[in-house]
Amino acid sequence: MSAVVAVIDDLREESEELDALVAALETERWRGPTPAERWTVAHQIAHLAWTDEVALLAATEPDRFGDEVAKALAAPESFVDEAADALVAAHAPDALLARWRDGRQRLGKVLRDAPEGTRIPWYGPPMGVASMATARLMETWAHGQDIADAVGVTRTPTARLRHVARIGVRARNYAYAVRGLEAPQEEFRVELHAPGDELIAYGPEGAAQRVTGSLLDFCLLVTQRAHRADLAVTAEGRDADQWLSIAQAFAGPPGPGRLPRAEQAVRAEQAARGDR
Known part of the structure; x- marks a missing residue:
């Protein structure tokens, strides 16, 4: 098995593990908050669906993908949130899950069929097929962590890390x-x-x-x-x-990161008391 095929297989497995987690959630849990500010479980899946679709566009229609880069440059702090908001507004949880499944399956096929030496444009530097699959796995795992934290699930670390x-x-x-x-x-x-x-x-x-x-x-x-x-x-x-x-493994502007647990606990207590 080639290194490219191996990472694409790992991406599929990572996606299937997260799919099983969210597919079992009641609709109301999809509307619940996650550690990412303002993002629900639905936003997390919407982001993965959107990013898979944009990656598919980059791999198959690089000229059209250039338009997406232009949108990102015009609104670097908001374009990701806006894309997630749009999909959440347009789809109920079951339809959103179906859209993510379809997009990731189509992207997986394109990556498997890509000729050796293919370079795919992206928001950062262009990437080879293995690097694109790795980036998608990284995001799937990271957003899956947000969802797991939100619903109180402890995931077992795998070799995919x-x-x-x-x-x-x-x-x-x-x-x-x-x-x-x-x-x-x-x-x-x-x-x-x-x-x-x-x-x-x-x-x-x-x-x-x-x-x-x-x-x-x-x-x-x-x-x-x-x-x-x-x-x-x-x-x-x-x-x-x-x-x-x-350190950041993702493309785009620096993220806000997360507060230390101790500070999160203090803020949660203040919020419960109604402190400003």
Whole structure:
């Protein structure tokens, strides 16, 4: 099995796992909030459906995809929210789920059939087929985490997390660029402990700048699904420490990130008391 086919298969499995979770939810749960501000469960699935459809457009009609990039450049802070809002307004949960299923299946077929060496335009740098599949897996996992958190489900980490970690590491310089910062010249060493004590490592063993920790927690960090203070990920070296504060595995403007759990608890208590 080629590396490209393997990641496409993992994307399918990640999507099917999330599909099973949301398909079992009552309609009212789809309207419930998630940790992403203003986004319901329906918004999370709408975003995945929209992004799969845009990725399909990029792979099959790159000229038309250029129009989508222009929309993003015109409204970089709102175009993602607007797309999710539009789909949520247009579809009941069952129709929204059906649309996501259809789009991801069509995208999967296009990625499997793409000629070797294909480059797909995107909102960041163009990507190869494996990288596009990895990006879709990363987003599916990250938005699935929002949904799992919202409905009180603890997901079992899988080997698919290695794809999320890889894109997080490869996007290191991008995280600096979108903040107008100059990325360090030297490579970092990243060592992550996966379930079963497997070690997943990137970068030269002798690098002075090092990041170590849990594979799951690193993935939560680079997808900005948890605050660094709540995660078992540590840095050795000033540059590595700075990176952990700005890391992002996704294309687009820097995300707002999440508050530490302690601060979330304080705000929740204030809200319950009606404090301003």
